[in-house]
Every structure is written in structure tokens, then in C-alpha cells.
Amino acid sequence: MSHVSMTVNGKQMSGDAEGRTLLSQFLRETLGLTGTHVGCDTSQCGACVVHVDGVAVKSCTMLAMEADGADISTIEGQAAEDGTLNALQQAFQDHHGLQCGFCTPGMIMSAADLLKNNPTPTEAEVRHHLEGNICRCTGYHNIVKAIMAASGQDVSSIAAE
Amino acid sequence: MPKDHGIGASPKRREDVRFLSGTGNYTDDINVNGQAYVHFLRSDVAHGRIKTINTDAASAMPGVLKIFTGADFEGVGGIPCGWQVTDRHGEPMQEPAHPVLAQGKVRYVGDQIAAVVAETVEQARDAAEAIEVDLEELPAVVDMKAALADGATKVHDDLTSNLCYDWGFVEENKPAVDAAFEAAAHVTTLELRNNRLVANPMEPRVAIGDFNRGTGDSTLYTTSQNPHVIRLLMGAFVLGIPEHKLRVVAPDVGGGFGTKIFHYAEEAFCTFAAKALNRAVKWTSTRSEAFISDAHGRDHVTKIELALDADNNFTAIRTDTHANMGAYLSTFAPSVPTWLHGTLMAGNYKTPLIYVNVKAVFTNTVPVDAYRGAGRPEATYQLERVIDKAARELGVDPIALRRQNFITEFPYATPVAVEYDTGDYHGTMDALEKIADFSGFEARRKDSEARGKLRGLGVNCYIEACGIAPSNLVGQLGARAGLYESATVRVNATGGLVVMTGSHSHGQGHETSFPQVIAEMIGIDESMVEIEHGDTDKAPMGMGTYGSRSLAVGGSAMVRATEKIIAKTKKIAAHLLEAAEADIELKDGTFSVAGTDKSVAWGDVTLAAYVPHNYPLEDIEPGLEETAFYDPANFTYPSGAYACEVEVDPETGKVTIEAFSAADDFGNVVNPMIVDGQVHGGIGQGIGQALLENAAYDENGQLLSASYMDYAMPRASDVPYYNVDHSSQTPCTHNPLGVKGCGEAGAIGSPPAVVNAVVDALQSGGHKVDHVDMPVSPSRVWAAMNA
């Protein structure tokens, strides 16, 4: 066991980890931040995406020890202190961009990563960016629409609501 | 102007806030003090005889509490099957024993040989590797037709063969159907496979068993669509725990799609082991484990024939299907290829004679059971594909051929035992034609051709039977359960309501849509209504969520219970207003006396029920809580017309979905936003089935697509925006809300549209291809083009 420290959602946090402890496991089991989900074991579904030093990564495919000293953002840190959803979260609610909610934390974190680097993406860019985030409920329609809306683009002409 | 509240409005989902902020409560988020962890040692061969299992070394490893094998479960019940099908000859299906842990033989890759309970998951896994299993490998039975050949290796030694049942429907009609084929002017024949799928809800299954030695109570936390059903099946048939000593909790559940209906061995194991060890026992499936332990779906091989007269009227349908059951009978497996499939073979058409033959077959593969649509996608796919092929053979417009044969008068009794109450199939086709812009297709095709691509348009219809189901009917058909739903409406003193429902929401948004109904009935704000579900200690006995039944059946129970509440509050209001009960009206949350200005507010009446100082105690009890059980009079019959446009790259065979339109008739719609979302999701899964997904086994019974590295899940870039419409509405005639159910439609209606479009595209390029099996992969399309 080694002691691992990191800044998570602006707060200093630490705990013990083995060499094999995954960042996702450390967040969920050691720090009790169960908003980050694990949906596969081959690094494909993206339910576990968090930001490490400002970059979206799959926390199930990174060792906790590799994140020692890093600045981590998770789904729990996205809303304001008073619980007000941020613009991206709010767009997901407004446009029904989630159903069962299991993939949602990873979707939000991946979408936030996209919008940080590409503030007004095209539909094709949004879809391409979500290559590593699998949703089984929504058929992606409302996820893509929500991200487009969160980027400030007009989505009123997109079919169906 | 869209409504802003009540039935027909689209309020934002209240469950979203917790899901968007990482504060949901999924089963794996639950940890019970002192919990231990189980790892299942699963068979890596498809078929084998267990000679010995030596756990001595493994048991001595660090952290190991106990290693269980089949021997520990002698005297414990097996996993029950909830449906008994009677075959063509009036005999019951062959029903093998299904032990919690393998006894004597392993029958599929993934079958549980042993279970190691240890202090940590990794310790359990370490010890599992040290278990010595002496296994005599047996030939694997994989192909269904080979499984039925004389002398085939038997999956279950004590059964007479690998045939579970040979079902004929309607058996008495067979001679007439055969005669109609003899007399037909044209017969179209199509052989196809409905590919095996893995449901893949994004949340893998989890089970936590807990036991309180002080009270003798067992608790199971599980990722289930129907906790009461699990309590009944596991309590009564497996472990012998009466319902009052067993609580089953299914909290936030991350998608189900059918595969979380069934009672699984892991649930029984965790509950059993918790009592045996006096420790909570937790199991969290990995995705790799899910591929070889979650029940799979579909996997039918079918030959369908359609007979037409000289005027292109459908005169008869005859089908011959082999349906894979896998190695054991999962909870509802026998019903899927029979009553959920054969009864839908009429589709939207007035075909007078239909005969369906289904041979259900045991193989050395993961058990197969209901997956979104369950039987109805299989029926729709073969029917809508053969109609499309017939139109091409006859040189007629596929839409016109469909329209010509539509059922137009309701109620309509099909030749396959069901009666459609309402529908308007021309109406949904008209709606489709409006949204899909058929008139612009030729221009789009030319544009594709200019870019070297082949463009195709595929159209199909579907009908489904959902709102499952009338108990007396399904009882006759072999169901070993009723299929009613329950609701308890508890009104608190200050007027707020808690509705406890047996329906379960795992993505459907019940916490938002159910209050819309109740609030509208009473005339109060939706925020005054809270939905509780997923805990057998809270809700009355219910049957859960599947078969697009939650609103049609569960919602109806809720309406009935609310009607009882309203009746009682009117009595109280009459007393408070010193008026006759018959004169009391409830509107906008206020009781008034007709023709007067006397009124009393909802909250004052509910308060009076709990503070009965001025109260007709001699006539009615204090308190305000009512329960209703609703058993539907019939299935509901949503229907629709779907259109898909594809581009095929003739060099690579790759198919791209360019447009997808869906016009559905769901009857009345409570929350259009949620309904659209359900259709989107269903279409996404249907496109997945049509183009990408394939649970394939090799001849040794190894699953070739056993992870996301080989099982292709649809991604955002595989699908377009969908164009959906549900303006064509013929309300269900027999439930109080006039609703039909929308959860499965997209998955039922979309695969034939995609494949019809691919065939259309290929034929437009001069390729003589009249069918490509799903998934329509680039490799298959290329092979078909170059055959």
C-alpha cells in the first residue's frame, strides 16, 4: 500500500492504494465518489471518464498512483456549490439527454472536454468526439442535441422533442 | 400550444438532477457494513462433465471465507422457469433442472462451477484460480439444426433430446394454410437469421445479499427490473424464504432492456451465502462476465413463406423457426418465440391464414430470453422482409402492397389468437410519408450516385402487443404468474402524495411522468406527487417493468387507486361542506358544491382525514391511503411505419444510415419528450442489431464477441438524428388512460427498415441481392455484391 494524494474537485483528498488500484476504484471505493461509473473492462464505454489535469481520461484505465499529485475533476464537481447545474448539465436535462443515467457522468465529462477545446462543434464533430462513450438508452439523438445546445447553437430545427 | 403541465406536457425529468450530479444510488454504489465479495469460477469450456472439484488449496488462501460448489446447493431449489409452453401434440415442454451452481456438468462457457467468498474481490479471484477442477470435455452443441439431428450430443442427459418444444400455432389451421399455398398465385420465400444479441445495459449486474441473524430477515439489493418477481421466484422456488422475511431492493438501475427481468443464479447465491456466512456478500459483474452470464436475446433461424393471390392480396403465411434457448431455460425464455412471436405474425395485415412452427432448442450457449421487443422484433423482421421481397418479385411498390393489405376495421380478430382493439395503419403511413420526404428521395439518390454511392430507401410497418398482460389469458398460455400491476397511493395530511408502484423505472422516467397523471386527476401541482418504486418493503406486490407495460398497466393501477382516493376525499368534502356527495366536484385541487360558491381546498380535506375532529367517522375511516391492482383486459397494440435511408459504399460494402423516420401510434401520450426518447433509444438498438451487433459462437461453443473489442455497440457516429412522430393516435379502448406503450417500438420497427433499405440500395446498383443477414456488416455486403 502507498499513500496517494490528489486534488479532487478542488479539495485535497488522499488514501491508500495498491499498485493495481485503478483511479476509478480509488475514486469510488476509497474516496466514496460513486458518481464515476464503470461499465466495461476494455476501456471502451467511457462511463468512467474524469478529467486529470484538465484532460479527459478513462479512470478505469489509469492507475491511482499515476494520478498522485494530480488535479482531478469528476461529475460530483460539475454543479455549483448550491447544486445549480452547470450549462452542460442543464442542457442534458433540458433536452432529455439521459435516461438511465449510468453513462451520463462520462458523457458530461467527455462533452465538457470537447467544448473546452472546440466551443462550437459541428454535429459530426460531436459524434466523433463521443467515439469512446457508449450510451445504450438514448440512441444518442438527445445527447448530441444537448451538447450542441450547450455550445450555444440553435437546435430548434433538429427533429423531435 | 403544447401543455406546460399534466398529461401531454413535457416537464424536465426530476430524476435527472441526481444522475447529472453523480448522486444517483446504483446497486454498486451500495456497500453494506462488513460485506465480503464473491467471485464465480466460470466454465471456460462449453460442455463438460465435472469429475472432481478440489478446493483444499484454494480454501487456505488469504482472505477466503468459504468456497461453495454445487454440492453446497443440494436440497436447495433450482432457478425456476416462469412459463410452460405446450407443444403441438399437447405435451409440456422439456424443462431441465437449473442449479445455482453447476452439478455434474457445465453446459456453457460462463456456467458457474464454484463461488469463492473472500474479504476482497481480488482475494476471491486469486483463490478461484487455485481451485482444481477435473473436467471431462464433451462435444459442444452449438448449431440448432445439428442439435436436433439423430444422435446429437445431449445438453441435458436426462431429457430425451435437445428439443425443448415443437410448437405449432394455430395447429388446427395447418391444413388450411397448406391448401392456401397450393392455391396461391405467387409465393415468396425467405430464409433469414435474427442475430443473437447481448442486451448490454451500461450498468453491469450487481447483487448484494444481506442477512440479519437477529431478525432472521434476508435482503437482496439487485439490478432488477422487477424486484417483487425476484422476491417471489427466489424466495418461493430457490431458497424457501417466505416473502415477509425477504426484502428485495432494486434502487437506481442503469438500464435493463429485458436482461434484468430474469432471476439469476448470482442473486440466489449472494442471498444464500449471506445467511450461511452471516456476512453480506457482494457481486459486481465485469462487462466481460456480463457477456457470458447475462441472458442473451433473439437468435432465431427462420424460413417464412408468403402466399398472395392474383390481385396481390396476402392469402397465407407459413413460418418455420428454430429458436435458441441456450443451455437452460431462463425465466421467460419459452414464451418469447411462441406467445410473444407467433401471435404477432399477422402484423398490420388482414392475412386470413397463418401457421407458425417453432422448435425451441437447447444448445451449449448462454441462456436466451427476452431482449427489448422479445419475439415481436423477430416476427416483424421476417414479415416485413418477406413483404418487401414479394413487392420486388411482383414489381409493385412496397408501400402500396402494404397499404392494400392493411387491416382497416377494428376491433380485428387475427388468425393468431389476438384481437387488435384499435389502430390506423394508413394514418401512421400517412404520417411517415409526411416526415420522411419520399418525394425527394430520387434527387437524394442521384446525389449519392454522383458521389459514387448507392442509396436505398426501406420502409416497413410494425404492430406489437404490449401492456403485458391479461393474467387469465397468459395463464391459459402457460405463464406461471399473473401480470397485473399494483399501486398504493398514500396521501399525507398536508396534501402531498406518495405513489408506491410495482413498476420499476430504469431509464423510463416514471418519477416524472407518473406524477403528471395523478396531478392532472386531482388538479394539483406535480411537485406534490412522489413516486416510490424498487423496494418490496414499500410497494405492494407488483410485476415490474418490461413489455412496454408500465404506463398501460402500472399507470392504470395508479389511476384506479387515485380514483378511490378521490371518491373518499369527495365524501370527506361533502361532510365538511354539508352537501350531498353527488354534488361535490373536484377541479384544480378544490372541492366545490355544484351550483354554489361553497368550496374547500384539497389540503383541508386531506388534513381532515388525519385530524378527524369534524369527520364522519361512522361512515368512513380516517386516513387517506388506497391500493389498487389492475389487470388489463387485453394487450395494447401500438403500431407504426418506419423509413430508413442508407448509403452503401460499393467499394467497401459499408452501410451508412443517412436518415431514419418513425411514425408511431401509441394512443394517448403522457409525456411526449420521454416517448420520443424511448423511440430514439429503440431505433438506436435496432440499428445496432441491423448493422453492428452479433453475439457469435464458434463451433466449440466459445463466444467470439465476448467483449466490446468484438461486440460492436452503436456509437454516436453510427447513427443520425431521428425524425419521429406520434401524431397519429388511436387511444387504447380498454385502459383508463388510453395509452399503449412505447418502450419497445423502436427496436421492433427499425431492423427491417434498415435491411430493406440496404437491399434497395444494392438493387439500384444492379446487384441481384435480395437479402443480407444481420448484422449487415461491410464484409457481408461486399460478399453479397460479389457473389
Add this chain to the structure above:
Amino acid sequence: MYNFDFEKPSTIADAVAALGDDEAQALGGGQTLIPTLKQRLASPSKLVSLKGIGEMQGICIADDGAVCIGGASCHADVAGSSDVFAGLAGLAGGIGDPAVRARGTIGGSLANNDPAACYPAAALGCGATIITNNRAIVADDYFEGMFATALEEGEIVTEVRFPVPEASNYQKFEQPASRFALVGVFVAKYADGVRVAVTGASEEGVFRWAEAEAALSANFSAEAIADLKLDSDGMIADLHGTSEYRAHLVGVLTRRAVAAAA
């Protein structure tokens, strides 16, 4: 996963020393290795992360004009360097997904040599030089078949040097599940000839398509190879495509790469 010790040295020398221990293994971005460990298909005693080694990070131009990429540079960094080497940046931008590209490294990819990985096609297609902690290996000598390379035990890919072609392009036809290459073709045109490297297709791993190179060296146009067919013997056949299909795709993608590069 089996447990292991973890070290994160900050110099190549320390990393090499740490890898001297029995059963120690280098960890690049971990995007393949960690899933492999989860399946318990490997049991290193120690993982030595190369992510903390500054001298293995970054992209620069050598005196001879070659693009030099530090072995621990992630795919996203290479994808962002289209001004330096557009063909390679395009390839890197199509590997996996954004989160994978943020962690996965070029050194890790080349050391693993997955038969369906993208980077081997670029390295072989450019005749790159793979620099390790103790030698330089030309790409033609480096790839030794599926998951096999010229690397010795404990040897680290510290840098990869790509001679920049006059024109180049990578065409990838994705395997629909893994999104690795069902077939990927890298075409690079140099003053002294054209190189064509194919990944995903062969049971022997990445390979050069000599006939196409000869034809394209004479005439760098898609028409020059319009009738060229690759024999399907030795091509991979699996759930996602037959060997004939893969052989066919090699031709299609090579033509498309030439058209896109020209």
C-alpha cells in the same frame, strides 16, 4: 489484476534500472496493458511508468528534417502536430477515442505491436527509426510479426524518428467494435520512392506491399494500382471480415490514401 509494485522514474536511466528487476514491465499510457492486466493475462512484478520522463516527451525536428517524437508522447500531442507532419497527425487523431488518445503513447503502441494498431503502419510506411535506450532500429528490422518486435527485455522506445515524406496519407477502415483497424494503409511518397505499409490485415502483422510500392514509385496515382490485387493468403479472417475481404480492402484503402495524398 494481480498486484504489482509501481514506480514512476523521471529519467530514462532510472527507468532502465527499474526495468532490470525480474518480471518488471514498462507502462506507457496503459490503454492496452491495463485492460490486459484486468483479464489477468499478464503478471508483472512491477510496472515502471514512463509518463514521468521529461526527455521522452514532445515533438521536435532533427537537423536532417526528420520529425522526432518522444516515446512517451501521447496520441493527442501527435494529432495536434499537423503543421509538422499532417499524415502522421491524421493517423494519431484517429486512434481510439479522445480519452484514449490523451493517455496512449507512441512508444507503447510500437512496443506492443498489435497487428491492428495504427502506428506500426506509419513507422513502417515512413521507414522510421525506432530509438531505444541503447540503439536505433530501422522500422524494416523492428516489426517481427504479431505482438513481436526487435526489442529486448527491458528495452524502452524512447523516441521515434520519421523522415517526413513529400506526400502521405493514412486510410483506416475501422473494425466496428474495437475501432482498431480492420485494415489500415499508410502511403508515403519520398524522393527516392513510395512506401506502402498495411496494418490490420495480415496474420504476420504490419507489412509493406511491395507491388504497390513499385507501381506507385513509377506513377504516384490511384490509377497506377487500379488493377493491383493482393493475395488473400495469410490475411486475417475473423468475425469482422474474411481474408478475401481484407485483401480487397487493402487495395481500396491504398488507392484512397494515394488519392488523398496526391
